[in-house]
Amino acid sequence: LAKTTQPISMDSYEGQEVNITCSHNNIATNDYITWYQQFPSQGPRFIIQGYKTKVTNEVASLFIPADRKSSTLSLPRVSLSDTAVYYCLVGDPVYGGATNKLIFGTGTLLAVQP
Amino acid sequence: ETGVTQTPRHLVMGMTNKKSLKCEQHLGHNAMYWYKQSAKKPLELMFVYNFKEQTENNSVPSRFSPECPNSSHLFLHLHTLQPEDSALYLCASSQDSNTGTTSYEQYFGPGTRLTVT
Numbered sequence: 001l002a003k004t005t006q007p008i009s010m011d012s013y014e015g016q017e018v019n020i021t022c023s024h025n026n027i028a029t030n031d032y033i034t035w036y037q038q039f040p041s042q043g044p045r046f047i048i049q050g051y052k053t054k055v056t057n058e059v060a061s062l063f064i065p066a067d068r069k070s071s072t073l074s075l076p077r078v079s080l081s082d083t084a085v086y087y088c089l090v091g092d093p094v095y096g097g098a099t100n101k102l103i104f105g106t107g108t109l110l111a112v113q114p
Numbered sequence: 115e116t117g118v119t120q121t122p123r124h125l126v127m128g129m130t131n132k133k134s135l136k137c138e139q140h141l142g143h144n145a146m147y148w149y150k151q152s153a154k155k156p157l158e159l160m161f162v163y164n165f166k167e168q169t170e171n172n173s174v175p176s177r178f179s180p181e182c183p184n185s186s187h188l189f190l191h192l193h194t195l196q197p198e199d200s201a202l203y204l205c206a207s208s209q210d211s212n213t214g215t216t217s218y219e220q221y222f223g224p225g226t227r228l229t230v231t
Contacts, residue, residue, distance in 0.1 A: 104156045
Protein backbone atom coordinates (compact mmCIF):
# COMPACT_ATOMS: atom_id res chain seq x y z
CA LEU A 1 0.00 0.00 0.00
CA ALA A 2 1.52 3.29 -1.09
CA LYS A 3 1.82 6.03 1.45
CA THR A 4 3.26 9.49 1.78
CA THR A 5 5.98 10.59 4.13
CA GLN A 6 6.42 14.04 5.64
CA PRO A 7 8.45 15.41 8.55
CA ILE A 8 6.43 15.26 11.75
CA SER A 9 7.16 18.85 12.71
CA MET A 10 9.02 21.97 11.69
CA ASP A 11 9.85 25.21 13.47
CA SER A 12 10.19 28.62 11.90
CA TYR A 13 10.15 32.31 12.70
CA GLU A 14 7.94 35.03 11.33
CA GLY A 15 9.08 36.37 7.97
CA GLN A 16 11.04 33.26 6.97
CA GLU A 17 10.40 31.04 3.96
CA VAL A 18 9.34 27.50 4.89
CA ASN A 19 9.71 24.44 2.67
CA ILE A 20 7.86 21.21 3.53
CA THR A 21 8.65 18.08 1.50
CA CYS A 22 6.41 15.07 0.92
CA SER A 23 7.56 11.73 -0.53
CA HIS A 24 5.07 9.68 -2.61
CA ASN A 25 6.71 6.80 -4.43
CA ASN A 26 3.62 5.23 -6.07
CA ILE A 27 1.88 8.28 -7.48
CA ALA A 28 -0.48 7.48 -10.38
CA THR A 29 0.09 8.83 -13.88
CA ASN A 30 -3.07 10.90 -13.92
CA ASP A 31 -3.00 12.07 -10.34
CA TYR A 32 -2.38 15.53 -9.05
CA ILE A 33 -0.50 16.42 -5.87
CA THR A 34 -2.54 18.49 -3.46
CA TRP A 35 -1.63 20.22 -0.22
CA TYR A 36 -3.95 21.14 2.61
CA GLN A 37 -3.72 23.21 5.77
CA GLN A 38 -5.56 22.30 8.96
CA PHE A 39 -6.07 24.30 12.14
CA PRO A 40 -7.16 22.53 15.37
CA SER A 41 -10.79 21.34 15.40
CA GLN A 42 -11.39 22.52 11.84
CA GLY A 43 -11.63 20.77 8.50
CA PRO A 44 -8.61 20.91 6.18
CA ARG A 45 -8.39 23.82 3.75
CA PHE A 46 -7.13 23.46 0.18
CA ILE A 47 -3.86 25.35 -0.42
CA ILE A 48 -2.45 24.40 -3.80
CA GLN A 49 -2.44 21.67 -6.42
CA GLY A 50 -0.05 20.71 -9.20
CA TYR A 51 0.88 17.98 -11.66
CA LYS A 52 4.52 18.72 -12.53
CA THR A 53 7.23 21.39 -12.39
CA LYS A 54 6.12 24.48 -10.47
CA VAL A 55 2.80 26.01 -9.51
CA THR A 56 2.33 29.30 -7.68
CA ASN A 57 -0.71 31.04 -6.24
CA GLU A 58 -1.27 33.90 -3.83
CA VAL A 59 -0.61 31.66 -0.83
CA ALA A 60 2.19 29.24 -1.73
CA SER A 61 4.36 27.58 -4.37
CA LEU A 62 4.57 23.90 -5.18
CA PHE A 63 7.70 22.34 -6.66
CA ILE A 64 7.49 18.89 -8.29
CA PRO A 65 10.53 17.13 -9.79
CA ALA A 66 10.37 15.28 -13.08
CA ASP A 67 9.90 11.84 -11.51
CA ARG A 68 6.98 13.18 -9.39
CA LYS A 69 7.96 10.95 -6.47
CA SER A 70 8.10 13.93 -4.14
CA SER A 71 6.84 17.49 -3.85
CA THR A 72 7.78 20.57 -1.84
CA LEU A 73 5.34 23.11 -0.51
CA SER A 74 6.94 26.52 -0.12
CA LEU A 75 5.39 29.18 2.12
CA PRO A 76 6.95 32.62 1.67
CA ARG A 77 7.37 34.91 4.67
CA VAL A 78 5.32 32.92 7.18
CA SER A 79 3.37 34.58 9.99
CA LEU A 80 2.05 33.33 13.33
CA SER A 81 -1.28 32.50 11.69
CA ASP A 82 0.45 29.95 9.46
CA THR A 83 0.95 27.69 12.48
CA ALA A 84 -1.01 24.58 11.48
CA VAL A 85 -0.71 21.01 10.22
CA TYR A 86 0.07 20.67 6.52
CA TYR A 87 -0.92 17.54 4.58
CA CYS A 88 -0.01 16.35 1.11
CA LEU A 89 -2.50 14.25 -0.82
CA VAL A 90 -1.97 11.99 -3.83
CA GLY A 91 -3.82 9.16 -5.49
CA ASP A 92 -2.91 5.51 -4.87
CA PRO A 93 -2.52 3.55 -8.12
CA VAL A 94 -2.84 0.25 -6.25
CA TYR A 95 -6.61 0.69 -6.36
CA GLY A 96 -6.90 2.17 -9.85
CA GLY A 97 -10.19 3.25 -11.34
CA ALA A 98 -11.72 6.67 -11.68
CA THR A 99 -11.64 7.19 -7.95
CA ASN A 100 -8.24 6.25 -6.62
CA LYS A 101 -7.94 5.66 -2.93
CA LEU A 102 -7.21 8.99 -1.28
CA ILE A 103 -4.37 8.95 1.21
CA PHE A 104 -3.46 11.90 3.34
CA GLY A 105 0.09 12.10 4.58
CA THR A 106 0.91 12.00 8.27
CA GLY A 107 0.99 15.75 8.24
CA THR A 108 3.65 18.24 9.26
CA LEU A 109 3.02 20.47 12.26
CA LEU A 110 4.50 23.85 11.43
CA ALA A 111 5.11 26.04 14.45
CA VAL A 112 5.84 29.68 13.67
CA GLN A 113 7.38 31.71 16.45
CA PRO A 114 7.65 35.50 16.76
CA GLU B 115 -25.26 29.28 3.25
CA THR B 116 -22.18 28.54 1.21
CA GLY B 117 -19.58 25.82 1.23
CA VAL B 118 -19.96 22.63 3.22
CA THR B 119 -21.97 22.55 6.43
CA GLN B 120 -22.17 19.82 9.05
CA THR B 121 -24.58 19.26 11.92
CA PRO B 122 -24.35 18.79 14.78
CA ARG B 123 -20.95 20.32 15.57
CA HIS B 124 -20.69 18.35 18.80
CA LEU B 125 -22.34 15.07 19.79
CA VAL B 126 -22.12 12.94 22.92
CA MET B 127 -23.77 9.55 22.73
CA GLY B 128 -23.89 6.34 24.67
CA MET B 129 -22.89 3.01 23.17
CA THR B 130 -26.51 1.93 22.78
CA ASN B 131 -27.75 5.11 21.12
CA LYS B 132 -28.58 5.69 17.47
CA LYS B 133 -27.71 9.06 15.97
CA SER B 134 -27.05 10.58 12.55
CA LEU B 135 -24.55 13.11 11.27
CA LYS B 136 -25.63 15.39 8.45
CA CYS B 137 -23.59 17.07 5.75
CA GLU B 138 -24.78 19.50 3.08
CA GLN B 139 -22.77 21.03 0.27
CA HIS B 140 -23.81 24.16 -1.59
CA LEU B 141 -21.08 24.02 -4.24
CA GLY B 142 -22.80 21.97 -6.94
CA HIS B 143 -20.23 19.18 -6.61
CA ASN B 144 -20.81 15.59 -7.69
CA ALA B 145 -18.71 13.73 -5.12
CA MET B 146 -18.95 13.63 -1.33
CA TYR B 147 -16.81 11.99 1.34
CA TRP B 148 -16.78 10.99 4.99
CA TYR B 149 -13.48 11.06 6.88
CA LYS B 150 -12.57 10.15 10.43
CA GLN B 151 -9.83 11.96 12.31
CA SER B 152 -8.72 10.53 15.63
CA ALA B 153 -6.28 12.26 17.93
CA LYS B 154 -2.77 12.41 16.50
CA LYS B 155 -3.67 10.28 13.47
CA PRO B 156 -3.96 11.11 9.77
CA LEU B 157 -7.36 11.58 8.24
CA GLU B 158 -8.93 8.24 7.37
CA LEU B 159 -11.19 8.03 4.36
CA MET B 160 -14.38 6.15 5.25
CA PHE B 161 -16.82 6.47 2.35
CA VAL B 162 -16.95 8.05 -1.10
CA TYR B 163 -20.04 8.86 -3.15
CA ASN B 164 -19.86 9.85 -6.82
CA PHE B 165 -23.12 10.94 -8.43
CA LYS B 166 -24.95 9.53 -5.37
CA GLU B 167 -23.43 6.08 -5.87
CA GLN B 168 -21.12 4.69 -3.22
CA THR B 169 -17.79 3.99 -4.87
CA GLU B 170 -15.62 3.46 -1.85
CA ASN B 171 -16.11 1.75 1.49
CA ASN B 172 -12.81 1.72 3.23
CA SER B 173 -13.39 -1.37 5.41
CA VAL B 174 -15.53 0.59 7.81
CA PRO B 175 -17.40 -1.33 10.54
CA SER B 176 -21.11 -1.84 9.87
CA ARG B 177 -22.03 0.27 12.90
CA PHE B 178 -21.36 3.20 10.53
CA SER B 179 -23.92 3.42 7.73
CA PRO B 180 -23.76 6.15 5.07
CA GLU B 181 -26.66 7.51 3.06
CA CYS B 182 -26.59 9.87 0.10
CA PRO B 183 -30.16 10.78 -0.97
CA ASN B 184 -28.97 13.37 -3.51
CA SER B 185 -25.75 15.00 -4.64
CA SER B 186 -26.04 17.78 -2.03
CA HIS B 187 -26.70 15.76 1.10
CA LEU B 188 -24.76 13.07 2.92
CA PHE B 189 -25.61 11.32 6.17
CA LEU B 190 -23.68 9.04 8.48
CA HIS B 191 -25.92 6.88 10.62
CA LEU B 192 -24.38 5.68 13.87
CA HIS B 193 -25.49 2.80 16.09
CA THR B 194 -23.93 0.78 18.90
CA LEU B 195 -20.67 2.68 18.70
CA GLN B 196 -17.60 1.99 20.80
CA PRO B 197 -15.55 4.48 22.83
CA GLU B 198 -12.72 4.17 20.28
CA ASP B 199 -15.07 5.65 17.68
CA SER B 200 -14.77 9.01 19.43
CA ALA B 201 -13.21 11.34 16.87
CA LEU B 202 -13.74 14.31 14.58
CA TYR B 203 -15.89 13.26 11.62
CA LEU B 204 -15.36 15.38 8.54
CA CYS B 205 -17.43 15.67 5.41
CA ALA B 206 -15.99 16.91 2.12
CA SER B 207 -17.09 17.44 -1.46
CA SER B 208 -15.36 17.80 -4.82
CA GLN B 209 -16.09 18.00 -8.52
CA ASP B 210 -14.86 14.97 -10.47
CA SER B 211 -13.71 16.01 -13.93
CA ASN B 212 -14.07 12.64 -15.70
CA THR B 213 -11.27 13.64 -18.06
CA GLY B 214 -8.84 11.00 -16.87
CA THR B 215 -7.16 13.37 -14.45
CA THR B 216 -8.15 12.97 -10.85
CA SER B 217 -8.41 16.25 -9.01
CA TYR B 218 -8.29 16.12 -5.27
CA GLU B 219 -9.38 19.65 -4.59
CA GLN B 220 -11.82 18.93 -1.82
CA TYR B 221 -13.81 21.30 0.31
CA PHE B 222 -14.27 20.26 3.91
CA GLY B 223 -16.93 21.06 6.42
CA PRO B 224 -16.10 22.09 10.01
CA GLY B 225 -16.61 18.56 11.32
CA THR B 226 -18.64 16.90 14.06
CA ARG B 227 -16.79 16.21 17.29
CA LEU B 228 -18.19 12.85 18.45
CA THR B 229 -17.72 11.49 21.95
CA VAL B 230 -18.92 7.97 22.75
CA THR B 231 -19.40 7.28 26.44
